[in-house]
Amino acid sequence: xxxxxxxxxxxxxxxxxxxxxxxxxxxxxxxxxxxxxxxxxxxxxxxxxxxxxxxxxxxxxxxxxxxxxxxxxxxxxxxxxxxxxxxxxxxxxxxxxxxxxxxxxxxxxx
Amino acid sequence: xxxxxxxxxxxxxxxxxxxxxxxxxxxxxxxxxxxxxxxxxxxxxxxxxxxxxxxxxxxxxxxxxxxxxxxxxxxxxxxxxxxxxxxxxxxxxxxxxxxxxxxxxxxxxxxxxxxx
Numbered sequence: 001x002x003x004x005x006x007x008x009x010x011x012x013x014x015x016x017x018x019x020x021x022x023x024x025x026x027x028x029x030x031x032x033x034x035x036x037x038x039x040x041x042x043x044x045x046x047x048x049x050x051x052x053x054x055x056x057x058x059x060x061x062x063x064x065x066x067x068x069x070x071x072x073x074x075x076x077x078x079x080x081x082x083x084x085x086x087x088x089x090x091x092x093x094x095x096x097x098x099x100x101x102x103x104x105x106x107x108x109x110x
Numbered sequence: 111x112x113x114x115x116x117x118x119x120x121x122x123x124x125x126x127x128x129x130x131x132x133x134x135x136x137x138x139x140x141x142x143x144x145x146x147x148x149x150x151x152x153x154x155x156x157x158x159x160x161x162x163x164x165x166x167x168x169x170x171x172x173x174x175x176x177x178x179x180x181x182x183x184x185x186x187x188x189x190x191x192x193x194x195x196x197x198x199x200x201x202x203x204x205x206x207x208x209x210x211x212x213x214x215x216x217x218x219x220x221x222x223x224x225x226x
Contacts, residue, residue, distance in 0.1 A: 034214070043116075043203050043220040044154070089153065096142060098205075098215055102153045 006090050006101030013080055014109050021075040021104050023064075023090035032093040033057075033066055033073040038103075039086045047075075047088070082108045113137055114206050116218035123194055124226055131189045131221045133204030139184035140206035144215060145177070148201040160187055194225040 007022040025033065032051045036044040048057030053068035062077045073090060085108045090101040113136040123129050133143060142161050146154040158174075160166040160181035168174045176198075178190040187206075191198050201222050205215035 032214070036217070041220075041222075044205075044217040046214065046216075049214065093214070096159060096207075097144075097156060100153045103151075105151070 004090050004092050004099050004101040006088075006104050008102075009104040010107060011104060012107045012109065015082055016079045017108075019075070019077040019080045019084075019106070021088055021090075021106070023073045023075065023101060025071050025073065025090075025092045025099075027071075027092055030068065033064070034091040034093065034098070035062070035064055035073070035075050036089040036091060036100075037086045038089065044089065080106075080108050082110050084108050112216040114140075114204065114216045114218040116204055116221050118221060119219060120222040120224075122224045122226065125195055126193055128190055128192045129194055129223060131191075131202055131204075131223075133187045133189070133206070133218050135185045135206045135208075135216070138206075138208050138216075140187070141184065141209045142207050143181055143187040144205045144207075145179060145187075145189050146203045146205070148203060148220075150201075154203060157189075191223065194223070196225045199223055199225045 004025045034049045035047040037047045038044050048059040050057040050066035056065045064073050064075045087103045087105050089103045091098045115134045117132045145157045148154050156169050157172045158166045158168045158179050160179050162181050162184050166179040181187040201220050203220040205217045207215045
């Protein structure tokens with residue numbers, strides 16, 4: 001089937017720590033892949049995306065690389081800040097619809 | 111660019127009343143709009159997909175007579191929750207895409223509905 005599996009949260013880190021949130025997908029073909037971020041009480045904002053294998057999406061210090069061989073799109077950031085506290089959703093696109101992972105709640109402590 | 115707005119941002123209503131939520135694409139023409147529902151601390155659940163000028167396509171398990179969707183123009187879609195009940199209380203989020211956005215959807219800020 002077509003699904004997205006994310007690392008379960010919640011994740012709590014100290015400021016300036018290294019962040020990885022794992023995401024794997026199943027799909028036929030090569031869908032576009034996305035990371036969205038949701039701050040408390042708000043809708044989703046696109047964080048980054050990749051449209052083909054080996055593409056690297058990056059934004060605000062976050063990066064994710066489209067790995068076809070491992071069907072993964074892990075989100076990384078070298079040094080997190082308190083303001084990065086939010087819920088992060090991995091998603092895959094295809095046939096009009098987006099399929100979302102379950103979301104990972106990230107809390108960064110000062 | 112690619113801004114999507116929703117109105118209202120929050121609404122409280124009595125059980126049995128109907129509530130309309132608007133979703134607008136402000137700077138692009140949205141050929142397709144999507145309506146999602148999000149329960150606390152959970153992921154988004156796609157409710158329906160609407161294409162301008164045609165009937166919405168509802169996901170399995172979503173009552174189309176309960177959640178009326180109208181996409182009358184390329185910049186506006188509305189979701190009407192009819193005869194709302196407390197279990198309809200949720201965060202409703204819309205998104206929109208234009209014809210060349212390569213599967214990318216632009217999301218509205220969401221509407222929090224509370225039914226008393």
